[in-house]
Amino acid sequence: MAEFSGIVVYRKDYRERDMLVKILTDRFGFKMFFIRGARKKGFRLSAAILPFTKATYIGTINDEGLSFISAVKDSSQYQTICQDIILNAYSAYILGLAEAAFNDNRPLNEWYIKIEKAISLINDGLDPAIVTNIIEIQLLGRFGVKPNLRDCVICHKSVGIYDFSESYGGLLCQNHWHLDSHRLQLDRRTIYFLRFFSQVDIMRLGSIRVKKDTKDKLRLTLNQIYNNDVGVNIKAKKFLDDIKKWPHIVLNDDR
Incomplete structure (x- = not known):
């Protein structure tokens, strides 16, 4: 036993x-x-x-x-999650993503603590979209996809204006934008949160507010990375994408 x-x-x-x-x-x-x-x-x-x-x-x-x-x-x-269809879907997506990232019967070690914390934060009222973004970004390495969000992938400059390049697998500083005409054209605030979410310790995460426009851009960026480079299909994620199109639904993450 x-x-x-x-x-x-x-x-x-x-x-x-x-x-x-x-x-x-x-x-x-x-x-x-x-x-x-x-x-x-x-x-x-x-x-x-x-x-x-x-x-x-x-x-x-x-x-x-x-x-x-x-x-x-x-x-x-988790009573709050159980009583809210949107929080339920975000939490199910996080668990589904973790299940896709780790084989059954394999200990998750510190990732169990992170996932448990993420679910608790959502249940306690933290923005579910932000908690989900953090898990998505930090789980990328488990899928063999770990974009460089620390500095420019070419010159390793760590301060300045950046954009994200899928072709180069991370950030390009302004001096090297010409290398990728298909870079994502992200604004500075979206880049800031991508970098911040990749490093933040979710165990110490407190209240955090992100403007809806920035959250939408983060969502589009992570969708593109996951669709093009990871390729996992989580049922709860499709539900979250679909429900945003329902005009009579007020989403917690849009408040």
């Missing part, structure tokens, strides 16, 4: 009375658990296997195949 902490990512029905539950664990990474009898009325662990539940679990961990949970303690739910 092993004791471990975890966040429920999702669950799905299995057979007539059972469920499969994916949990991001602190010690074993993403694991799929077989929960016998989970669909029965009055199942004793039902509250602990709801999505966006954080708990300490006791169970049997198998290196391959399904694992099992026998007991739960210290269970709590």
Whole structure:
């Protein structure tokens, strides 16, 4: 038996009375658990296997195949996220992105702490778009894509005016803009936040405000990097993209 902490990512029905539950664990990474009898009325662990539940679990961990949970303690739910469809989608996207970046059954180490913190920040009211951007930028290295956002990729000048070049894999200072006619034409504020988000310690992140116009440009920039260089498709991300087109929805990140 092993004791471990975890966040429920999702669950799905299995057979007539059972469920499969994916949990991001602190010690074993993403694991799929077989929960016998989970669909029965009055199942004793039902509250602990709801999505966006954080708990300490006791169970049997198998290196391959399904694992099992026998007991739960210290269970709590991210209530704000559960009650808001937009916050739910941002959090699901972060978890889905982490799942794509790490193989199942592989410990995330410090990344478990970062992901847990990101979910907590969203639940506590921090701008979900900003928290998501930070995770997106800092996770790029896990996908083998790590743009140089420290200095100019050509001359390594670290102070000045920059633009982002996909071809060169990072920043170009103004002296080298002529090398890439297809650079992204980003304004100074967007470049500032790209650089800041790549280095900020999410564990120490406090209140942060970013203008909507800048957030929109950050979103377009990260979409381009992920679409062209990473190529992962996360269901929750598509939902977030689609819901922005719904005129009757007021998004938290647009306030």
